[in-house]
Amino acid sequence: MSNATPVLSAKGLVKRFGRVTALDETDFELYPGEVLAVIGDNGAGKSSLIKALSGALTPDAGEIRMNGEPVSFSSPMQAREAGIETVYQTLAVSPALGISDNLFLGRELRKPGILGSVFRMLDKAEMRRQATQQLSDLGLLTIQNINQAVETLSGGQRQGVAVARSAAFGSKVVILDEPTAALGVKESRRVLNLIKDVRDRGLPVVLISHNMPHVFEVADRIHVHRLGKRAAVIRPDTHTMSDAVAIMTGAVEVESDAA
Amino acid sequence: MTQSKSNPSVSDHERIAESVSGTLAKRNEPEVQTGLQRLHRFFHANPTAAPAIVLLAAIAAFTMIVGERFLAPFNLSLVLQQVTIIGTLGIAQTLIILTMGIDLSVGAIMVLSTVVMGRMAVEFGLPPALAVTLGLGMGALCGAINGALVTKVKLPPFIVTLGTWNIFFALNLWYSKSETIRSQDIEATAPLLQWMGTSFEVFGARLTYGSLLMLALFGLVWYALNWTAWGRHVYATGDDKDAAELAGIRTQRVLMSIYVVAGLVCGVAAWLMIGRIGSVSPQVGFMSNLDSITAVVIGGTSLFGGRGSIFGTLIGALIVGIFRNGLALAGVDVLWQEFTVGLLIIVAVAIDQWIRRASA
Helix, strand or coil: CCCCCCCCCEEEEEEEEEEEEEEEEEEEEEECCCCCEECCCCCHHHHHHHHHHCCCCCCCEEEECCCEEEEEECCCHHHHCEEEEEECCCCCCCCCCCCHHHHHCCCCCCCCCCHCCCCCEEEEHHHHHHHHHHHHCCCCCCCCCCCEEEEHHHHHHHHHHHHHHHHHCCCCEEEECCCCCCHHHHHHHHHHHHHHHHHHCCCCEEEEECHHHHHHHCCEEEEEEEEEEEEEEEECCCCCCCHHHHHHCCCCCCCCCCC | CCCCCCCCHCCCHHHHHHHHHHHHHHHHCCCCHHHHHHHHHHHHCCHHHHHHHHHHHHHHHHHHCCCCCHHCHHHEEEHHHHHHHHHHHHHHHHHHHCCCCCCCHHHHHHHHCCCCHHHHHCCCCCCCCHHHHHHHHHHHHHHHHHHHHHHCCCCHHHHHHHHHHHHHHHHHHHHHHCCCHHHHHHHHCCCHHHHHHEEEECCCCEHHHHHHHHHEEEEHHHHHHCCCCHHHHHHHHHHHHHHHCCCCCHHHHHHHHHHHHHHHHHHHHHHHHHHHHHEECCCCCCHHHHHHHHHHHEEEEEECCCCCHHHHHHHHHHHHHHHHHHHHHHHCCHHHHHHHHHHHHHHHHHHHHHHHHCCC
């Protein structure tokens, strides 16, 4: 796997907030078609790393590459345009709007011809069709009505809508920030399956999570963050959860072997 | 999926938890709903339903109390004329409230615009069409000032418009020298200003161009809110601004556009106002901000943003008009009209709170 070009990679990222060093020359690689989990203790710099990758934060030093090409993002919008879709913990869906409206929020389709160009009329039927397609591709068709307000959905279904949106629209990388944090067991299971579905469609996924069982279930590789840098990259089939925790807390030092 | 060899306890744990939650899984099945839940869902999905029912009930009740006189086309068309100004200001107010704002300055913007139209046409002798355009422009400018203070200086809309309400009203008194432009003078020099008051009769109903323009404006704004991306963005911005921002919507721009459009609509209301009262008076109508909020709230648009419909406001304005008219015809003292309107506001917001309790 390490022979392939990473879809998204970072080298020597540094970010300081005053006297606090959030990112201390950290590296990062995401390869095509994998689920990469990012774990780390609170304050280890996980979220700074993710923010730097998704454009929400500009690093002081270091470089980010997409498919080998250097990129730099000054806003989340730029990262999104480059194909990096982030699903934030707060979900970023509009509760009162319908599922279809939410999927297309900010990139609505207009009717062809004069209705669309002059009267700016939305093509609701086409958006509904594509939204239904997208949801059924991801096995989310338990949602009965594509116009249903998102707030009437369960937590897992909402997460599903947010993930479906991130996986649509030709995105190249999906970053999920604690997608199962607020969910029950059954709902978490659905979301984990969804993550696998997204991966199986060829989209690489970055999963930030505190939940070790979830991480060990879906991740192909695990990036362990500690003290602002990558402490190790391990694999679920060669390491145990206790190994991961040991690395995370600094009880064990690991040579970067499995990367 | 490569199953991890090292943690069998995990899947065990999950299996147990799953079987526990299995008992709860029925929650996702179509459950037996109580009548109240069904009602709640219906209102949640149809925000205009509650005000529409109130309107119809009010019409039925007053027909029984007052009799045929109330239901006569002439009387009902009179109500429509009476709500033209408030209805139009209500359009502006709805747009702002949908974005979780509030606009206390709509009445003052309208009055200032009437004075601009009147003075430009009558005193400076500009072509009436140009005078009307300048008045509309004044409305849009006032809206832009509100919008800039909300989006650039980042002040709360309530404070911004409380301030500009006073400022616009003071400018209006200064610019008009507190003088009324008489109806006869307008008629002689710029009849176009009063054109919106022109009425015609159909089946005993007396309609004005002004009330028709108001209805057309409702239709136009309905289209913009429901069938354009801009409209979706307005709802999304009011619903959850941060979420809208993360979805890539430039919410500050949306807000700015809302304030400018609202100001422009107030300018239209100014033209309707001259048509309705004939003259230009710097003292009339600057308090209509509260009536416009009343129409919006009774029409079922939530003060917390993101929910509501533009036609709800039309219905809300009509409910107020019907109550005032019906109570007057029934010979009830004016003070009870105010009392009733107050009651309607409180009931409407109470219902809104209940409906908003999201998923039933």
